[in-house]
Amino acid sequence: MVTMDTCYTCAQERLFDRLPIRERIAHDDHWRVAHATGTSLEAWLILMPRRHVTTIAELSDAEAGLLGTWQVRLSRALHAVTGCEKTYVVQFAEAPGFAHVHFHVVPRSPDHPYDRRGPAIFSYLGCPPDKQVSPRRMDLLGAQLRSSLGPH
Ligand SMILES: [Zn+2]
Known part of the structure; x- marks a missing residue:
């Protein structure tokens, strides 16, 4: 079982002040936004609560109250920065070591291959290192998205 002590997301949270842009593109008291790692798709975002929560039902009313706003704000920023046609919002938290609730907010471009739309x-995710978006590129995209998001 993943506890707060063994959780990747919580370990990152403890380093909050030292995280690069790609790991804290935006945040408030309850939520943090990072670029997904191990993906070849640019601007794939992860929205996660800042405390250890493993089911959506455990979110506090305060966290829940901000969730929809974050999903829509991030989607607007993704439209502006990437030119995507729509965004996908998905939450599973089933991968080993990643039980901490996290919402994938993924830009789907107009020319995205049809056979890789939807759950595909x-x-x-999980592509070979030479295909992954580089940390430098993630930081650049993160800065553009942060700028597009503007102040709360
Ligand atoms: Zn956690």
Whole structure:
């Protein structure tokens, strides 16, 4: 079982002040936004609560109250920065070590291959290192998205 002590997301949260842009593109008291790692799809975002929560039902009313706003704000920023046609919002938290609730907010471009739309978008995660978006590129996209988001 993943606890707060063994959780990747919580370990990152403890380093909050030292995280690169790609790991804290935006945040408030309850939520943090990072670029997904291990993906070849640019601007794949992860929205996660800042405390250890493993089911959506455990979110507090305060966290829940901000969730929809974050999903829509991030989607607007993704439209502006990437030119995507729509965004996908998905939450499973089933991968080993990643039980901490996290919402994938994924830009789907107008020319995205038809056979990799919908759930097949996850074929862009866990790709070989030479295909992954580089940390430098993630930081650049993160800065553009942060700028597009503007102040709360
Ligand atoms: Zn956690």
